Amino acid sequence: MKTGLVIIAVIFSITAHSQLDSAMRQLARETDPQQTVLLVNKIIGEYKIEDSEMLDILYGAAAVNFALGGNYSEFEKYIGRIQSKFNQTSFMNMAAEKMLLENADPAFALRLAERTLRVYNSYKSESTARPTDVAPADWQRFMRFAQYPYHDTYAHALFKLKRYEEALSVQEKAFEGDPLEGVPASVERYARLLELNGKRADAKKLLLKMAARGRLNRGMTEQLQSIYIAERGNDDNLAHYIDSLQRDIQASIMKELEPVMLHEPAPDFTLKDINGKSVSLSDFRGKTVVLDLWATWCAPCIASFPAMQLMVEKHPEVVFLFIAVQEKEEGKLSRVKSFMERREFPFTVLLDELTSKHSNQYKIISSYQPNGIPAKYIIDKNGILRFTTAGFDTDAALMNELEAMIAILSKM
Numbered sequence: 001m002k003t004g005l006v007i008i009a010v011i012f013s014i015t016a017h018s019q020l021d022s023a024m025r026q027l028a029r030e031t032d033p034q035q036t037v038l039l040v041n042k043i044i045g046e047y048k049i050e051d052s053e054m055l056d057i058l059y060g061a062a063a064v065n066f067a068l069g070g071n072y073s074e075f076e077k078y079i080g081r082i083q084s085k086f087n088q089t090s091f092m093n094m095a096a097e098k099m100l101l102e103n104a105d106p107a108f109a110l111r112l113a114e115r116t117l118r119v120y121n122s123y124k125s126e127s128t129a130r131p132t133d134v135a136p137a138d139w140q141r142f143m144r145f146a147q148y149p150y151h152d153t154y155a156h157a158l159f160k161l162k163r164y165e166e167a168l169s170v171q172e173k174a175f176e177g178d179p180l181e182g183v184p185a186s187v188e189r190y191a192r193l194l195e196l197n198g199k200r201a202d203a204k205k206l207l208l209k210m211a212a213r214g215r216l217n218r219g220m221t222e223q224l225q226s227i228y229i230a231e232r233g234n235d236d237n238l239a240h241y242i243d244s245l246q247r248d249i250q251a252s253i254m255k256e257l258e259p260v261m262l263h264e265p266a267p268d269f270t271l272k273d274i275n276g277k278s279v280s281l282s283d284f285r286g287k288t289v290v291l292d293l294w295a296t297w298c299a300p301c302i303a304s305f306p307a308m309q310l311m312v313e314k315h316p317e318v319v320f321l322f323i324a325v326q327e328k329e330e331g332k333l334s335r336v337k338s339f340m341e342r343r344e345f346p347f348t349v350l351l352d353e354l355t356s357k358h359s360n361q362y363k364i365i366s367s368y369q370p371n372g373i374p375a376k377y378i379i380d381k382n383g384i385l386r387f388t389t390a391g392f393d394t395d396a397a398l399m400n401e402l403e404a405m406i407a408i409l410s411k412m
Contacts, residue, residue, distance in 0.1 A: 029297040033065040060091035067095035110157035168193040184394040214249040217394040253404035266385040267367035271350040291377040300392040301374040307395035
């Protein structure tokens, strides 16, 4: 999981089916540090929060936003309130990674990443650092897992500051010898570091392995093309090779998908699009429909949009409906409309809405019940829900999966 999204996942997992849900969702969306503090204090006061784990999450949310805002004294104040060393390093790492992603003071992010590793190394073997309700074996597994994001963020900071030799060494520690299982952005960075350190052949080998797994993102594809051009003067053979890999990948995915295909009536709905037009799922009977549940605050949702745009352009015979969910009611229409206009994605965007004026239940969330977003529902021409998919890994992985699903339904 990307470290910048940990807080959202933690908050949702803790508050599922509780009265805290709305307030915690609002906290997950908030980016202004002062507003975050007001929300934290409100949640602690109104819901009488005394659980140390919950308090750590609340103070961590404030710390991250103060770091992003450049107020490091307030960052220290709130990071210091976190009782668990494991939670403290998690939020320190999250702050560093988000700063790097937003190009906010990479020098401070580097110092914070170094500090995260120092604290992590100081407690990872301490029996007193392990929560009493966590078994020793589970704790050791957590510690091994933490090694990846902490070293990865440190490598990211070194890369940003062009300390490429050090960055390569740290990145290799993050992967523990198996980069193919890494987050695509990290693998892309590793491939670039290999080439920057004079190891172009190793970079090419890594990228071809990622291509064979269908996990190339745009940056990796561009690097692979540049390597082929540097070696041969053109990338003609590369395009043919990747095309053949894509065909093999799609055939393999189809073979996996067909036995687990669903056969459930897709819940019908009528929602308004961002221009005020009413749209019903039943309007599109006779066509394959892809529902994409997303939100303006959801980073992986937005990251998936370039790949989804390619799918929309490639498959005019398929209906793609992008449904904005879990948005704050106040200013929802203008916020979503402005968001789409700035990014110029040519999508049909609908707004989830309350089932009634006096209800706190939303039509799409209550009827489709996603475990998280982004979530996609693929519906056949007879209105039968056939496939669901959640999350986002790479452009290639998303497109390969959707291509296979659409191909299966086109044959029915």
